[in-house]
Amino acid sequence: MEPLVGLFTDSSLVEIELLVATFVLCSLLGIERQVRQKAAGYRTHVLVGLGSCTFTLVSAYGFSAVLGDEVMLDPSRIAAQIVSGIGFLGAGVIFKGRNVVRGLTTAATIWVAAAVGMACGAGMLSLAIALTAIHLITLFVMAPLIRKLPDPDRKRLTRITYADGAGVLRDILSVATSSGFTSSIESSRRKTKDERTLVIMDIRFHGRFPVRDLVPELVELRGVESVYLTVSSDDADDGVYD
Numbered sequence: 001m002e003p004l005v006g007l008f009t010d011s012s013l014v015e016i017e018l019l020v021a022t023f024v025l026c027s028l029l030g031i032e033r034q035v036r037q038k039a040a041g042y043r044t045h046v047l048v049g050l051g052s053c054t055f056t057l058v059s060a061y062g063f064s065a066v067l068g069d070e071v072m073l074d075p076s077r078i079a080a081q082i083v084s085g086i087g088f089l090g091a092g093v094i095f096k097g098r099n100v101v102r103g104l105t106t107a108a109t110i111w112v113a114a115a116v117g118m119a120c121g122a123g124m125l126s127l128a129i130a131l132t133a134i135h136l137i138t139l140f141v142m143a144p145l146i147r148k149l150p151d152p153d154r155k156r157l158t159r160i161t162y163a164d165g166a167g168v169l170r171d172i173l174s175v176a177t178s179s180g181f182t183s184s185i186e187s188s189r190r191k192t193k194d195e196r197t198l199v200i201m202d203i204r205f206h207g208r209f210p211v212r213d214l215v216p217e218l219v220e221l222r223g224v225e226s227v228y229l230t231v232s233s234d235d236a237d238d239g240v241y242d
Contacts (some may be wrong), residue, residue, distance in 0.1 A: 009131070015057050015061065018123065018125070019054070019057075019120075020052060022116065025040065026045050026048070027045075027048070028132055029068065030045030031051075031107055032043065033075070038103075038105075040110055041051040044110065044191045045109065045110065046113075047119035048113045048117065052086070052114040052116075052118045052120065053118065055078050055082050056117070056118045056120075060079035060123075082114060083114075086111055089110060091118060112131065116128045116132055122178030156211055156229050156231060157204055157230075158201050158211060158227065158230075159200065159227070159229075159230050160172060160226070160227050161199070161200050161201075161225040161227075162199055162223050162225055163197075164198060164235055168221065168223035168224060170224070171222075172221060174222065176203075177218060180209060181205040181206060182205070182209075183203050184204050185203055186202040188202070221235055
């Protein structure tokens with residue numbers, strides 16, 4: 001009994017091997033995003049990689065039966081369409097709120113998952129493995145080291161003067177958190193001005209963006225009198241303001 005046409009071909013074992021390799025490598029990419037609880041997690045990255053690999057395999061092997069003197073094969077055409085399509089998928093996980101953009105790393109990881117799938121589909125396993133390894137090294141090794149590099153904001157305090165008793169501090173911390181900053185209160189004191197009680201508070205903000213980008217958001221809050229960026233007294237003379 002002859003095998004079913006299209007069920008098993010001369011390249012079937014190679015195709016299955018490349019799909020399995022894609023599954024393993026993209027699983028590594030997806031697990032990293034899943035552990036960090038990102039919008040696109042394990043399933044998304046594995047499916048993107050498997051889909052890209054399959055499209056590449058179809059481009060490479062799927063039309064061998066129709067090739068002839070008058071029919072030429074151009075495998076790069078499907079690969080080019082994959083690159084265009086993944087751009088739309090990656091854009092779907094990017095979110096912008098106020099002055100903060102989130103999801104760029106996840107979108108880039110989806111892009112890498114597609115590249116891994118395409119490399120596997122093209123039979124370039126060494127390239128796919130190297131890409132996966134470099135990607136994971138970038139996220140797990142290099143990124144933490146980069147965050148430890150010194151920056152001006154590590155020495156800066158944000159001095160905020162606001163009306164006491166109006167719930168302003170709660171609004172300040174809420175705005176900072178939604179903008180991607182963590183905060184720690186260094187000191188606070190009260191003063192009286194025009195029969196009003198004001199609080200002068202020094203807060204240290206930490207984030208992936210410059211603190212100066214947060215200042216306009218804080219100034220617009222109701223009850224906030226003023227916002228200054230001041231250098232910590234441990235690193236500069238008292239009274240030095242930026």
